Amino acid sequence: MxxxxxxxxxxxxxxxxxxxxxxxxxxxxxxxxxxxxxxxxxxxxxxxxxxxxxxxxxxxxxxxxxxxxxxxxxxxxxxxxxxxxxxxVDPDQPAAPVQAKQAADGGEPVQATDKKDEADHKDQSPAVRKAAKESGVDPKEVEGSGRGGRVTKTDMANPTLKADSSIKSDSGRPVAESMGERTEKRVPMTRLRKTVANRLLAASQETAMLTTFNEVNMKPLMDMRAKYKDQFEKRHGVRLGFMSLFVKAATEALKRFPAVNASLDGDDIVYHGFYDIGVAVSSDRGLVVPVLRDTDRMSMADVESRIRELGGLAQKGKLGLDDMTGGTFTISNGGVFGSLMSTPILNPPQTAILGMHAINDRPMAVDGKVEILPMMYLALSYDHRMIDGKEAVQFLVTIKELVEDPAMLLLDL
CATH class of the missing domain: 2.40.50.100 (RNA polymerase II/Efflux pump adaptor protein, barrel-sandwich hybrid domain)
Structure with missing residues (x-):
């Protein structure tokens, strides 16, 4: 044993x-x-x-x-x-079908349970059946993320319905589907979401958090991407996105401003001699921040490939502890959801986080003339106990300059 x-x-x-x-x-x-x-x-x-x-x-x-x-x-x-x-015997399991022998023994025959429904029910764990009772959502209508498409307790907490489904209770009646119905659904927070909530609350209460903003002209980067994206993908087997250049620009800026790459440990300041950048990813289980290790040693192709790999693992719930521990700086891209401007919250014990946002065409004054340019707001939230305003502003301006002129990264300027 x-x-x-x-x-x-x-x-x-x-x-x-x-x-x-x-x-x-x-x-x-x-x-x-x-x-x-x-x-x-x-x-x-x-x-x-x-x-x-x-x-x-x-x-x-x-x-x-x-x-x-x-x-x-x-x-x-x-x-x-x-x-x-x-x-x-599990009390939540359906009763076994009565065998035909009952009829021979004089007992009243009972119709056997539909084999498919019985198999579906047996394939559900006790936790899933419990969640189904509490929420009224039929697990058979939910997209499963477990092995072989099994529905898990996490799937029931945030159900994603199958394309041809509508939410139904065990009785078959729709739940909160028709207009005019006033319904509620109470589900427990997942452990991950509770932890994220507590950490964000602690960050806002226990740090002297301040946010500075700037805007960046994305046209040079977009032109470069349009010119080289096909060659880049053909050679490296991965698409060229904007995040890789922001990661490399942030890495260069961190080298110039070590305080932004540092962390606080009690009354001590810990200056890190490496650059591990976390990239915030939204998953079905909540916000997770997988970490890119040693970004100063990574090429843009390495960054794109690793981000794609970690993003896939996050969506499947397969990130390991090693993928998310540590990190000296974080980048969050709310622009993928359409956010125009936000104030990202620190990820302690880190002392700064960069927020990227949506790219929108806006009229800008250039050399005394009005031009329509693709612009993005950047936000840097930082712990004022560790980073002075001057350093924070100069750090953000450095990223702006590197993104607006990508050649500066290649020429180490």
Whole structure:
């Protein structure tokens, strides 16, 4: 008999919550089959089968808090499922169909449950069934993000309906679909969203946060992208976007203004001799900030490729702890959602964050003449305890100058 344990969490993660069991007691599994998912403050971690065998006992249930390396179940390697090890009856499971033998014994025949509905119900975890009862949303109408398209508890917290679906309750009645209905849906916040909320609140209350703004003419960068994007993609296998140049421009600006790349640790200022830039990404589970490591050593193609990779992992909920720990500076691009201007909130213990916004054509005065140019507002929020206003403004102006004249990056000017 072997123990099924939670993963070893890093020091920055105190505990986790079991959000879903993908197996039941007595179920036979193969090596590396997904057994359970544990949500931490940062990511969802998967617990897989250590070998071929049978899950003999589930110790920690859905919504239970678990510690690093804590036992959550038991496993017998090499065993096979038997009738003696059948899982206990789940009160949420539909009753088994009555066999035809009842008719022969004189009992009243009962129509068997529809096989497809029964299979769908059995494929849902207890956590999903519980969420369905609380929300009135039919899991069969929800796009699943789990293995093989399974619907998870996280999917039920923020349901994305299938293209040919409308939200329906278990009774089949639509929920909050017709105009004039006044309905509410109460769902618990995910652990990640609660953590993000607490961190943002702490950032606004515990830092002397200030924001400075500037605007950048995007025409030179857009012209460069239009001229070289096909060659760039052909050579590097990845599309040329705007984020890579902003990352490289921010890296150069961080070199010139070390205080913006520093962090506060109590009464100490920690100056970092490396450049790890986090890129804020919106996912179905909430805001996550995967980190690009050593951006001073990365080419623009490396940056584009890594951003694409991390973005894909974020949407699938597959980011690892290593992908999101650390970071000395953050870039947030609200412009992809149409934001014209905002004041980004710091990501402690970092002391600054850059906000990018939508590109809009605006009339600008150029050499005494009015020209229509694609302009973007930039915002730099910073901790005034660490960074003086002069440094913050000069840092943002440096990024503006590098973006408006990309050749300066290549010539190291």
């Amino acid at each position: 072997a123990d099924i344990k939670a993963p070893v969490f890093p020091e920055s993660v105190a505990d986790g919550t079991i959000v879903e069991w993908h197996v039941t007691e007595g179920q036979q599994v193969n090596r590396d089959d997904l057994l359970a998912e544990i949500e931490t403050d940062k990511v969802v971690l998967e617990v897989v089968a250590p070998d071929n065998g049978v899950v003999t006992k589930i110790v920690k249930q859905v919504d239970d808090t678990v510690l690093s390396d804590e036992i959550i179940g038991q496993f017998e390697a090499g065993a096979s499922a038997s009738s003696d090890s059948a899982p206990a």
